[in-house]
Amino acid sequence: MSARVTSQASPSLGGPGRLAVLLRSERLRSWSARIGLILILIALFLGGWEFLKWVTDSPRTTLPHFHEVFDYLFDIDSQGNTQWLAIGRQLEVTFIEAVTGLAVATVAGFAAGTLMALSRWTGRGIMPFVIGAQTVPIVAIAPALVIWLGTGWETKALIAGFLAFFPIAVATARGIGDISQDSLDLMASYGASPTRVFFKLRVPGALPYIFTGLEVAAAFSVIGAIVAELPVGSQEGIGVKILTSQQYFSLEPESLFASIGGACLLGGAMVSMVRIVQLIVLRGHRGETIS
Amino acid sequence: MTTTDSASETPPTATQTAIAFEQVRKEFGKGRDATLAVDDVDLAIGEREFVSLIGPSGCGKSTLLRLAADLIEPSGGSVLVKGKSPRQARLDRDYGFIFQAPTLFDWRTVWKNVALPLEIMRIPGMTKQKKQDEIERLLGMVGLDGFEKHRPYQLSGGMQQRVSLARALVFRPSILLMDEPFGALDEITRDRMNLELLRIWSETHTTILFVTHSIPEAVLLSGRVVVMTARPGRVQSVIPIDLPYPRTTEVEESTRYYELVTEVREALGEAMAGDA
Ligand SMILES: Nc1ncnc2c1ncn2[C@@H]1O[C@H](COP(=O)(O)OP(=O)(O)O)[C@@H](O)[C@H]1O
Ligand SMILES: [Mg+2]
Numbered sequence: 356m357s358a359r360v361t362s363q364a365s366p367s368l369g370g371p372g373r374l375a376v377l378l379r380s381e382r383l384r385s386w387s388a389r390i391g392l393i394l395i396l397i398a399l400f401l402g403g404w405e406f407l408k409w410v411t412d413s414p415r416t417t418l419p420h421f422h423e424v425f426d427y428l429f430d431i432d433s434q435g436n437t438q439w440l441a442i443g444r445q446l447e448v449t450f451i452e453a454v455t456g457l458a459v460a461t462v463a464g465f466a467a468g469t470l471m472a473l474s475r476w477t478g479r480g481i482m483p484f485v486i487g488a489q490t491v492p493i494v495a496i497a498p499a500l501v502i503w504l505g506t507g508w509e510t511k512a513l514i515a516g517f518l519a520f521f522p523i524a525v526a527t528a529r530g531i532g533d534i535s536q537d538s539l540d541l542m543a544s545y546g547a548s549p550t551r552v553f554f555k556l557r558v559p560g561a562l563p564y565i566f567t568g569l570e571v572a573a574a575f576s577v578i579g580a581i582v583a584e585l586p587v588g589s590q591e592g593i594g595v596k597i598l599t600s601q602q603y604f605s606l607e608p609e610s611l612f613a614s615i616g617g618a619c620l621l622g623g624a625m626v627s628m629v630r631i632v633q634l635i636v637l638r639g640h641r642g643e644t645i646s
Numbered sequence: 647m648t649t650t651d652s653a654s655e656t657p658p659t660a661t662q663t664a665i666a667f668e669q670v671r672k673e674f675g676k677g678r679d680a681t682l683a684v685d686d687v688d689l690a691i692g693e694r695e696f697v698s699l700i701g702p703s704g705c706g707k708s709t710l711l712r713l714a715a716d717l718i719e720p721s722g723g724s725v726l727v728k729g730k731s732p733r734q735a736r737l738d739r740d741y742g743f744i745f746q747a748p749t750l751f752d753w754r755t756v757w758k759n760v761a762l763p764l765e766i767m768r769i770p771g772m773t774k775q776k777k778q779d780e781i782e783r784l785l786g787m788v789g790l791d792g793f794e795k796h797r798p799y800q801l802s803g804g805m806q807q808r809v810s811l812a813r814a815l816v817f818r819p820s821i822l823l824m825d826e827p828f829g830a831l832d833e834i835t836r837d838r839m840n841l842e843l844l845r846i847w848s849e850t851h852t853t854i855l856f857v858t859h860s861i862p863e864a865v866l867l868s869g870r871v872v873v874m875t876a877r878p879g880r881v882q883s884v885i886p887i888d889l890p891y892p893r894t895t896e897v898e899e900s901t902r903y904y905e906l907v908t909e910v911r912e913a914l915g916e917a918m919a920g921d922a
Contacts, residue, residue: 537749540717544743545766545817546736555766559753641752641799 419608424616427609438610442617445596450621452508452580452592456515457573457625464520464572465565468527489521493579498586506588515579519572526568530561563640566633573625581618593618664821664853665691665714669723672709683709684879687723689872693820696847696854698864698871700910702918706879707857711823714855715743727821739767741821742814746829748806750798756809757781757794763817784812788842804835808842815846821853829859837895840866844893861914865906866893873910875917882917885910 401421408418415423428439467485471478497514504510534557542552584594593614600611670687673680684706691697699707712718713725716732727735735741742763750759760781764772785791788808798806807827814822828836840863847854858864864871868887875882887906889897897903 535749537745537747538751540712540715541743541745541749542766543717544715544736544741545763546739547766551766555762556751559751562753637753639753639755639797641797 416605416608419612424609424612427607427613438613442593442596442613445591445593445614446617446621448508448591449511449577449580449584449593449618450625452511452583453515453573453576453621453625455508455512456517456579457519457569457576458516459512460516460519460523460572460576461569463516464523464568465527467520467524468529468565469531471524471528472530472532485521485524491517493517494582497583501583501586501588506586506590508591511580511583511589511592514583515576518579519576522568522571522575523565524568526564527561530564531557533564534560562637566629566637569629569633570626573629574622577618577622577625593621662693663690663726664693664695664728665689665855666726667710667713667723668726670710670713670720670725671722672706672713672718673721682878684713687879687881689881689884691853691855693853694851696856696867696869698856698858698868699874700858700861700864700871700914701874701879701882702876702914703859704879705874705876705917707874708825709879711743711825711855711857715741715823717743735821739763739817740819741823742817742819744807744810744814744822744824744827746826748798748803748810750806750809750813752798754798755794756785756790756796756798756801759798759809760784760813760816762813767817769817780816781812784815787815787846788812802835804831804839807831807839811843811846815850818850819852821855822847824854824856826857826859828863836860836863841894843867844891848892861907861910862898865889865903865910866897871910873913873917883913885913 404418404421407413408420411418428437428442430438432438432441434441467481470481471485493514500514501510504513538556538560539552542556547555580592581594581597583589584592585598589595596614597611597618600607600614604611667687667689671685672683674683675681687706687710689710699710701707709718713720714727714732716736725732728740730738730740751762754762761777764777764781785794788811790805790808790812793801793805798809801809807830811827828839831839843854844867846852854867856864856867865887871885871887873882873885874880885906889900889902889906
């Protein structure tokens with residue numbers, strides 16, 4: 356009441372006064388801080404890029420100006436498309452490979468992690484394979500896999516999934532197994548069946564762990580898909596685009612940088628996707644409230 | 647109504663035995679690493695009785711509670727809950743267990759935490775409407791109206807423990823097994839919880855086996871206080887508390903109360919001395 360009276364009495368102060376109140380609110384401050392941080396990072400990145408070019412005195416054929424790369428996106432390629440559309444099409448191919456791989460890895464990793472946590476014998480049988488999944492130098496054997504399985508997108512999804520499997524399996528095993536004895540006793544005191552204990556306690560309790568694993572897995576799936584595209588014979592994907600751009604580097608250096616940038620954005624988009632799902636699924640979990 | 651009801655219960659007459667420990671022994675581990683947690687425990691708790699277990703830490707209070715709850719099995723002797731094996735009693739949902747930590751599920755609201763036992767048990771005749779009414783009534787009883795949508799971590803420790811109490815009462819078990827439920831609370835909250843518990847006990851006609859390390863709490867609440875010794879845990883003495891119910895904080899000003907507190911303290915002192 357009194358606040359309204361004052362703001363009416365001094366309208367000249369009403370505007371900035373209200374803005375100050377708004378700026379002081381927690382939510383807005385955290386958002387503006389976040390956006391501010393992103394802007395600062397972008398500025399630092401661009402500044403660093405141009406500074407590097409200036410210090411090393413690099414010609415366009417080594418390191419073009421950032422704006423040259425940006426302009427390149429709107430050039431027209433031999434098929435009459437803009438370059439950003441051409442890059443986007445390749446990104447879409449890689450995205451589908453990575454997403455498919457991630458989906459398969461989520462199902463397989465969840466199952467393997469659950470077995471590892473709950474079943475002594477099956478868990479022990481699976482363990483070597485899960486450890487194997489991590490230690491196999493997939494980057495090195497990807498070319499062989501492509502030769503054996505063909506250059507189709509399924510092969511690349513498989514390799515992406517292979518890489519994404521490990522973090523999900525480990526996170527699931529940790530989460531499903533790491534339930535307090537009191538909680539388990541509580542469920543036992545209700546005479547709850549193992550299935551009930553699993554779905555009402557273990558799975559919801561494990562979700563924060565699983566999502567941490569999923570975030571890592573999302574980044575790995577993109578890496579896996581790109582690596583799988585690199586062996587000769589592949590036709591599509593951002594990996595192929597990077598490789599060909601490298602071959603024509605002296606003619607069109609901007610193409611390589613634009614493709615690399617696209618690949619980075621794809622990785623970021625995949626991780627963000629997982630984060631958004633996490634925010635929705637873990638709504639109300641401790642520390643997961645949207646700020 | 648509750649006044650006459652609970653007054654007529656004084657002293658609680660053990661018409662039927664709710665929990666019976668006979669020659670109970672519990673050993674953890676095997677061979678040289680084995681710990682004899684409790685040995686030779688004979689104890690009968692009558693229906694609608696309020697009995698406290700008190701003793702030095704590690705004397706096997708939790709072990710006795712967990713034996714009655716079928717969370718562990720005895721190494722020797724027998725435990726009967728309402729004349730049945732603890733396993734049968736557990737499957738029949740005869741008891742509610744309340745832990746020292748509230749043990750609420752963070753991903754559930756207060757309301758959903760209290761509803762958890764009902765989701766698991768599927769009690770016959772429990773319609774959706776009855777469930778809702780019951781949860782609402784219990785949350786009111788423990789003084790948590792308006793907190794239905796809160797998450798456990800948004801509540802104070804005392805409020806969390808009250809949610810856990812409501813959750814244990816929602817399926818109307820005839821026995822409550824409480825393991826130092828108010829041990830982590832501040833004195834003021836604890837006093838209030840004690841009075842609430844007494845009220846709930848007289849209203850719901852439950853049998854309560856209550857573990858505590860507070861002598862005043864044991865005397866204020868119980869019909870009998872069981873003092874235990876450690877290594878191995880045994881029953882040292884059983885002290886009847888002949889203060890009339892219903893009890894309020896005024897009881898704590900009576901001379902009889904002081905005498906009983908002293909009696910329990912001395913018994914506990916002997917238990918500790920035997921230990922050393
Ligand atoms: N799961 C267990 N494994 C091994 N020893 C245990 C276990 N539970 C309790 N004990 C031992 O049994 C004894 C009694 O423990 P407990 O019943 O928890 O005591 P209290 O609740 O009276 O403090 C202690 O010596 C404790 O170390
Ligand atoms: Mg204990």
